[in-house]
Amino acid sequence: MIKKTYTCALAALAASTFLAGAAHAQDDPIKIGVLEDQSGDFAAATMVKVHAIELAAKEINEAGGIDGRPVELVTYDTQSDNRRYQEFMRRVLQADQVDVVFAGFSSASREAYRPIVNQFDGLAFYNNQYEGGVCDANMIVTGAVPEQQFSTLIPWMMEKYGPNVYTIAADYNFGQISAEWVREIVDEQGGTMVGEEFIPLGVSQFSQTIQNIQASEADFVVTLLVGAAQASYYEQAASSDVGLPMASSVNVGQGYEHKRFTPPSLKDMYVTTNYIEEIDTPASKAFVEKFREMFPDEPYINQEAANSYIAMNLYKQLVERAGSTDHDAIRAVIAEGDVCYDGPSGNVCLDPKSQHMSHTIYLAHVGEDHSIDFPKVWEDIEPYWLGEAGCDLTQNDPSAQYTPSSPPPAD
């Protein structure tokens, strides 16, 4: 008797599994893993990314989902901790079996999880501006890269303020490689690096650094500081009356320091960013409005929020055009070279060679009262460096990160 029940149950189980299998790909939700820092040192800048993904998911589901399938988010808090990224990346890819992952703020965290994405042949969107150079078919990068942020910013600053540049940068891969880019561009433009200093993450006291800057003949300071602790620099520099203009690829557009600090500590900070909420276009205004409708207490809608939102919509388009969530089919669509999305930051397109995104780059200037104006806009800047250096993901997949001093091997 017991044995019979057991067989029956087994048969029922087998039948249901079979049925579920048949129904799969029709109505089963598309699962999207979301690994972002909702606590810890980076939370101030990254909480909004989760909200942007939630907003996009809600809109996509209300409009009938992706190819008729609803979107389901599998969200974990990575706590600004690289080990959490590795843990949760394994979990979403192995246990949760997600179709795609949206993950990562710091470059250290991206490099921590990237080998795992490669190992399980997953697909990950990295929706952050960063130091550039990741040539990896398993990664799609929607954030801006140095040729978009520094090739525009540094020459403009040198023309306006002078050729002597002092860089202070966070001491990890992002800061080191970004500083290398700055050094290279300053050199190309005939300027001089009068100083360069790398600050360990978590350092919050800057009086020696400030003194070094004052002692140098710098015309402006490039600040590539990351995290809440390092952001204390601005307040301390202002109270010591450093008074030099600043240039950055990460401030304002990421950590909204102009909202968090008392004016005028960020006076004359110039940032190249592909989106911030002050951008005065109808598309941007509509985005801000619907964002605040869903999250009324959102402190700031930064470039990473826009990029995450754009990434969700790009993924929808990719899956619908590919007809499935299969990664090879999706990459075949990217290879067609016309995957574009007209979103909050204007029209953006994916580059098939590097799987990075073109951007309209806004030069944001912080005024004495911390209001923002845009002295310059560069339209449609391509992420050209990787492709020119020899990365072509439509041909092969080195899954490596390159820098100006270690470019792809010529073959």
Next chain:
Amino acid sequence: MLFETVFATIYQFGDAFAFLVIACAGLAVIFGMMGVINLAHGEFIMCGAYVTAASARAGLPLPLAILCGALVAGLVGMVVERLVVRHLYHRPLDSIIATWGLSLIATQGVLIVLGSTMAGIGTPLGAIEIGDRSYSLYRLVLMGTSIALLVGLYILFYRTRFGVIARATIQKPQMARALGVDTGRMYGLTFGLGAALAGLAGGLYAPTMTMVPTMGVTFMVESFVTVVVGGPDIFVGAAPAAAILAAIRAALTAWYGQLFGQIGLLIAVIVVIRILPGGLSGWIKGRTR
């Protein structure tokens, strides 16, 4: 030119010294004197900073706001002592776990209730110019405050009845009890004092820092390092320890940058615990005995 260079050097040393003294004062009382390993120390600092910022924004003058921050942190400290730490005085490992848990709850609680960041209050007083460099006046005030803090604590612990009873309670609790001291109350007050000093550190540095729930952590390494190098006595230990570490740090940072400043600090600790297990104060007292 010479004066400028000398002033710049002294300023850097003073700045590092002030940070170490102010950051470690609370820990020197709770960990150095009482022997309680309190991993929630950074959260008392954060509490002081947040209360200071909130009351300054509400219109209170900054010095009063800072006192307010210290007071609230002290009261919170006394409550924590009463509810948790008191029951774990003879179980140091358990107190590590309990206070670590408290720290996680406090950080995450503040994150959930107040959000991931809080608007700062701006550094007051502006800057003074010496030669072609300018210096933050507020940081000079912090240097003065750190000296005043040491003097104040010395008077409190060595020249008042409270200080005598507190030291007696911590050194020989049974004896103190036999002489009619309410040791439970003294433990509570001393712990509260340590928490208030932590709150004071948070309040004093609040105008110069980013206000986030994890801000206390940036004080932790420096304060533990100073207290460990100093040993159990604040005056014979922590003050000279802060001076020595500040010199090491300021010099290395000036010559090789921030990274080496931090490395130097940690190497100094390793060397000191290896050759002077009782810390500086243990060594100094051993020699004078």
